[in-house]
Amino acid sequence: MTDDPRWAAVDEYVDGLLVPSDSTFDAGGLPAIQVSAAQGQFLFLLARAMDARRILEIGTLGGYSTICFARSGAQVITLEVSPEHAAVAKANILRAGYAERVEVRVGPALETLPKLQGPFDLIFIDADKETYPQYLTASLALSRSGTVIIADNVVRDGEVANSDSDDPRVQAVRRYIEQLAADPRVQSTVIQTVGNKGYDGFAISFVR
Numbered sequence: 151m152t153d154d155p156r157w158a159a160v161d162e163y164v165d166g167l168l169v170p171s172d173s174t175f176d177a178g179g180l181p182a183i184q185v186s187a188a189q190g191q192f193l194f195l196l197a198r199a200m201d202a203r204r205i206l207e208i209g210t211l212g213g214y215s216t217i218c219f220a221r222s223g224a225q226v227i228t229l230e231v232s233p234e235h236a237a238v239a240k241a242n243i244l245r246a247g248y249a250e251r252v253e254v255r256v257g258p259a260l261e262t263l264p265k266l267q268g269p270f271d272l273i274f275i276d277a278d279k280e281t282y283p284q285y286l287t288a289s290l291a292l293s294r295s296g297t298v299i300i301a302d303n304v305v306r307d308g309e310v311a312n313s314d315s316d317d318p319r320v321q322a323v324r325r326y327i328e329q330l331a332a333d334p335r336v337q338s339t340v341i342q343t344v345g346n347k348g349y350d351g352f353a354i355s356f357v358r
């Protein structure tokens with residue numbers, strides 16, 4: 151899949167007009183795989199629109215999406231396996247002024263998730279893709295009627311529609327979507343996205 155140059159040009163145009171620039175954010179040398187600025191603003195707007203009080207994030211990296219959620223006014227718990235990533239995130243969260251609103255829990259999410267007390271209003275799944283099906287099960291256990299669960303990177307250049315893909319991340323994301331389809335507790339969709347991060351998408355679910 152070759153990215154169309156218009157995708158990044160539109161992000162640049164939109165970011166300049168609509169997305170607050172986070173000049174204090176420091177990627178700290180970590181891989182630049184955080185949500186795009188426009189997507190981060192979407193997450194902020196969703197949390198705002200829902201008036202989310204408690205947000206759970208699985209996969210912190212440097213805290214970029216974490217800070218978008220904290221900006222909405224919610225309390226955020228974010229789970230990160232890498233102590234190095236967590237340290238970068240904590241510094242960014244402190245600089246952004248949200249240290250009291252955000253808790254970074256370090257460890258494999260499958261170990262930290264069972265220790266959490268639900269319910270959360272909004273859950274953002276964005277860690278290792280191979281584990282998305284288990285993260286969905288754990289997220290549903292931490293949900294109430296009305297919780298929104300979002301999973302990042304479920305389109306993967308369109309590979310999600312390729313049942314023969316030999317990429318374990320694609321196969322896990324497919325299981326995630328099939329789990330949504332089979333679970334009467336959720337109403338869901340997938341929204342494809344293009345932009346400066348290429349062609350990907352979010353799965354969005356509402357817990358009845």
Ligand code: SAH
Nearest residue numbers: 184185209211214215230231258259277278
């Ligand atoms: N949500 C971030 C990006 C997260 S990138 C943003 O948009 O700003 C994915 C993160 O998940 C990485 O930091 C990676 O270290 C972390 N991760 C990978 N496997 C994990 C696991 N088993 N438990 C918790 N975090 C994990």
Ligand code: DHB
Nearest residue numbers: 183184185276277302303
């Ligand atoms: C990549 C992008 C992501 O949003 C993510 O969560 C993990 C990896 C990537 O582009 O490799």
Ligand code: MG
Nearest residue numbers: 185276302303
């Ligand atoms: Mg992601």
